[in-house]
Each structure stands twice: as C-alpha cells, then as structure tokens.
Amino acid sequence: MSTQTSTPAPAGKTGFQLPKWAGSFGFQIIAALIVGLGLGLLAKYTGSTKEAPNGLGATLQTIGSSYVSLLQTAVVPLIFTAVVSSISNLRAVSNAAKLAWNTLLWFAITSLIAVLIGIGLGVLLQPGANTGITQEAKYAGKSGDWWSFLIGLFPKNFLGLGASSTVTESANAATTVSTSVSFNVLQILVIAIAVGVAALKVGKAAEPFLNLNASALAVIQKVLWWIIRIAPIGTVGLIGNAVAVYGWDTIGALGKFTFAIYVGLALVLFVVYPVLVRTHGLSVRQYFSGVWPAVQLAFVSRSSIGTLPLTQRVTERSLGVPRAYASFAVPLGATTKMDGCAAIYPAISAIFVAQFFGIQLDFTQYVLIALVSVLGSAATAGTTGAVVMLTLTLSTLGLPLAGVGLLLAIDPILDMGRTAVNVAGQALVPTIVAKRQGILNEALYNAPRNGDPFNDEAGDPFSDDDAGTAAVDPSAAAAAAAPAAPREERELADAKA
Numbered sequence: 001m002s003t004q005t006s007t008p009a010p011a012g013k014t015g016f017q018l019p020k021w022a023g024s025f026g027f028q029i030i031a032a033l034i035v036g037l038g039l040g041l042l043a044k045y046t047g048s049t050k051e052a053p054n055g056l057g058a059t060l061q062t063i064g065s066s067y068v069s070l071l072q073t074a075v076v077p078l079i080f081t082a083v084v085s086s087i088s089n090l091r092a093v094s095n096a097a098k099l100a101w102n103t104l105l106w107f108a109i110t111s112l113i114a115v116l117i118g119i120g121l122g123v124l125l126q127p128g129a130n131t132g133i134t135q136e137a138k139y140a141g142k143s144g145d146w147w148s149f150l151i152g153l154f155p156k157n158f159l160g161l162g163a164s165s166t167v168t169e170s171a172n173a174a175t176t177v178s179t180s181v182s183f184n185v186l187q188i189l190v191i192a193i194a195v196g197v198a199a200l201k202v203g204k205a206a207e208p209f210l211n212l213n214a215s216a217l218a219v220i221q222k223v224l225w226w227i228i229r230i231a232p233i234g235t236v237g238l239i240g241n242a243v244a245v246y247g248w249d250t251i252g253a254l255g256k257f258t259f260a261i262y263v264g265l266a267l268v269l270f271v272v273y274p275v276l277v278r279t280h281g282l283s284v285r286q287y288f289s290g291v292w293p294a295v296q297l298a299f300v301s302r303s304s305i306g307t308l309p310l311t312q313r314v315t316e317r318s319l320g321v322p323r324a325y326a327s328f329a330v331p332l333g334a335t336t337k338m339d340g341c342a343a344i345y346p347a348i349s350a351i352f353v354a355q356f357f358g359i360q361l362d363f364t365q366y367v368l369i370a371l372v373s374v375l376g377s378a379a380t381a382g383t384t385g386a387v388v389m390l391t392l393t394l395s396t397l398g399l400p401l402a403g404v405g406l407l408l409a410i411d412p413i414l415d416m417g418r419t420a421v422n423v424a425g426q427a428l429v430p431t432i433v434a435k436r437q438g439i440l441n442e443a444l445y446n447a448p449r450n451g452d453p454f455n456d457e458a459g460d461p462f463s464d465d466d467a468g469t470a471a472v473d474p475s476a477a478a479a480a481a482a483p484a485a486p487r488e489e490r491e492l493a494d495a496k497a
Helices: 025-045 055-073 075-092 096-125 146-151 185-229 231-253 255-279 284-301 304-317 323-336 340-356 363-375 386-397 402-436 474-481 487-496
Strands: 161-169 175-183
Touching: 025 055, 025 231, 025 284, 055 075, 055 185, 055 231, 055 284, 055 304, 075 096, 075 185, 075 304, 075 323, 096 255, 096 323, 096 340, 096 363, 096 402, 185 231, 185 304, 231 284, 231 402, 255 284, 255 340, 255 402, 284 304, 284 402, 304 323, 304 402, 323 402, 340 363, 340 386, 340 402, 363 386, 386 402
Parallel strands: none
Antiparallel strands: 161 175
C-alpha cells in the first residue's frame, strides 16, 4: 500500500490570499472610483443634496474634504523646500541654463498645441449655443486680471501667507468671529526661487542650509507618501461627494460643454502626448505605464501640487529623467505647466461664454486666448484654481464674468480631467527635454514593467528603494540602473561603428 506525503504550505502562505494585483495602488484607486460612484448614486437617490446632505452624503463629503485638507497642509513646506532643493541640484547639471530654457520652451509649445485644440473644438462644437439655460448666473468670487497677477508676484510676508476674518451674528445676537489662513502659491514660488538662487551665490557658506532644506524635504515627502498611500479612501469620498452633489442632472444641462472639454483633454492626453513621445523615439506604452500612477492620483485629488511627490518619483524612476534635472523641472511644472486648466479649459470656456451671450469673436480675440493661455498659466498655481485663469481670460477679452457662474456647478467634474492632463504633461516635458539633451536613462525608461505598472515588487511608486520603482526584471536591473551615456559619447560610438 502506497503512502502519500503532503507538501507543507510555505511559511506565511496559509489560508486565502488576495492576488498580487489586488494589492497594487492602481487597482485600489480603480476600485475606490467604482465604490465612490456607487455610494454617491445611493446618497443622491436617497435624498442627499448639497444644502442638506443625509448621513451618507455628509460622510462622503467629510472624507473627501478631509483628504484634500491633508494634501493642502503640506503644500507650503513642500513648494518651498522642493524649489530650493531643485535650484541647488542644478549645480550637478553641466548645462543647467540650457535645460531650463528648453523646459520653458516645451512648456510653451505643448500649451500652444493644447489651446489651439481647445479653440478648434469650441468653434466646431459650439458648446454655448442652444444650451436651454435661460437664467443668468452671477459670479461674485475671486477674479483674475493681469495687473493683479503681476502685483500678486510680490510677497507680502516671507511665507506668502494671508489671513481673513469673518464676523457672523446669530439669531440670539451672539457674534462669532472665524479666522482662516490662506497661501499664495505664486508668492511662495517667488520666495523659494530667490532663496535658492541666493544660496547658490553664497556658495560654501550655504551648504548647512541646503543640507537642512534637503533633510526637511525628505521628511515632508515621507509624510506625503503616507497621505498618498491612503488616496483610495479619499477617492471614495471625493468621487462619492461629486456624484451625490452634482449628479448627472447638472452635467446634462451643460452636456455639450462638458463633452467638448473632455474631448479636448482626451485629444491632448491620448493623441498629442503620444505623438510627441513617439516623435522623440520613445515608447508610448512605456510612457503611459510609467506616468499612470500620478495621473490617477491627480484625477481624484484635483491638485497638481498634492500629486507633485508622486509625479517626480515616476518621472525619475519610471521615465528615466535624471534626479538633478527632474527635481527642478517637475516642481516648476506643477506650478506653471497646466495644459488642462490653463489651455483647453479657458479656450473652450471663453468661446462658450461668447456664444452664450451672443458675442461674435474675431481673429484678434482668438489670438488673445492663445496668448493668455501660454503666458498666464502660472495663474492657476498648481491648486484647484482654473476659475481664476478663466476670469483672467474673460477679462482680457472683455467678455462678461457672469458667464463664470454658469460653469461653476460642474467645475469639480471637469477639474478631475483637467488635473490629470496637467500632471501627464508635467512628466512629459522633462522626459522630452532629457531625451533631446542626451541625458535620459533609456534603459530605465524601457525597463520591463511586467504588464502591471502598479506591481508592488517591481513597480511600487512608494518603495524607498531607489531601484525598485523602475518595475524592472532582475536581469534588467543592472542596465536600468546604469546612467545614460552622454550624447557626445553615443555619437562617437555610432561613428566608429
């Protein structure tokens, strides 16, 4: 009689286990989107409204707003330390001035392409014609103009912070004073640039300060990694609240406008960017698999600054951009590179407002839309500030600001797509410039990602291991970690061959 021997289960492998892909960041975000959509619809159809949310609606709203607050808490120290560090890191780049100029040039080129697509869609689709909306919505919020934009560049204090107080009186004559603190991203950026340049000019005496700043940046980024890692929880609240408050009814009233915006965003993200990637001899698939974790987080957080640590991480470790350059280009892009918020959106929106009020735009005004979008994108300043950019465009063209009120109802729905495109462009331009300058680590860019860009072992964007985020096979690790040869050396080798 034969006996059977059973092979013991490996240690730590007993019981039911989730597939490896189920623990990846990408899967968690997608699952959270689905759960948030379902809970949002449930809250809406059980009577939750923006003015009077029910229990589920209030819970979703609290979760979403709390997560955004966590991201915004780290904005001020992150921008300051990241920009100062990025400027100091330019010391390690031999052609720093050329890289900076090329970065700004490609920011402008891609923004111009995006705004031309927006103008074309606005003229073709006529989003402001026959909307069926008869009541004119008024807008009394913050508006932008060129003079205020220029004045706003000058800091009022070292931290670029401001405070405002609101006095309210209740029915029993009790007076309540509430104070809120705000920050100006542009002013913080100006301060950080000035401090960073000054530190470079001081030289050796500034080394302790730069070391302290680098340590502070590392600590802030670690805290942000923790916040980013709980993004699936925030996603449930953000998406759920958006659906519960705005639903499909509000979108339907401006359906043609919403459609035009998302068509424009899709054309930029899935046509223009791939064409630019392919034109520079790079793999489109590798670009998307590398940048997608940051695009997903941007979609749900609606903040380029909040996504900045992840954008920089994937730009360096998945797309192969040298850290010394990426640490300059990505933070700069997070505050000034806005193809979604500052190109597609204001172009289509301005045309919408003109069509809605029956105003005929001439060629000069279309040129102004393009100029405002290319030159004024810093007005969005990396936060959910596309409305300010829109008012800047409308005031420049002399169009009624009342049109902004018509679009505010669906702004959060649009802002998700806009921010995703912003972040994709913020990673694209450093990759293109690095490729053109011969400093891109193409072995790292082309490293296999095993079909899953979110694989925890091969491509976890939150790993502390510098070699881990490239999502490489063990056989490719050595090649992926090797720095790219300078362009001159490669051209000499090609000539010899």
